Amino acid sequence: RRLLGMKKYVLLNTSKGNRSVMLYNFACFCRDIGANAMNEVYGINSMLTDPLSDRELETMLKGRFN
Numbered sequence: 001r002r003l004l005g006m007k008k009y010v011l012l013n014t015s016k017g018n019r020s021v022m023l024y025n026f027a028c029f030c031r032d033i034g035a036n037a038m039n040e041v042y043g044i045n046s047m048l049t050d051p052l053s054d055r056e057l058e059t060m061l062k063g064r065f066n
Contacts, residue, residue, distance in 0.1 A: 003035055007044055016050050020060055023052065027061055037061070 006029050014022040023041050030037040038061060045051045052060075 002033060003030070003040070007040075010044055011047060014048060019045075019048065019050070019052055020056070023057070024060060027064070 006026060010022050010026050023045060026044060027037040027041045030040045041057060041061060042054075045057060
C-alpha cells in the first residue's frame with residue numbers, strides 16, 4: 001500500500017528537471033521498505049512521459065541498489 005502511494009506521488013510530481021532526484025529518492029524508499037529497488041525504479045521510469053534512458057538509470061543506481 002505504501003509503495004503504491006509513493007508511486008503515485010512520484011508520477012504526479014516528477015518533471016524533466018527533477019527526474020533523477022525523484023527516482024533516486026524512490027529507490028531509497030523501495031530499499032527501506034524491502035522492495036526490489038532496481039525493478040521498481042525501472043518500472044516507474046517507464047511510466048514517465050519523458051523517462052531517463054536505461055544508461056542514465058544504471059549510472060545513477062549502479063552499486064547502490066543491486
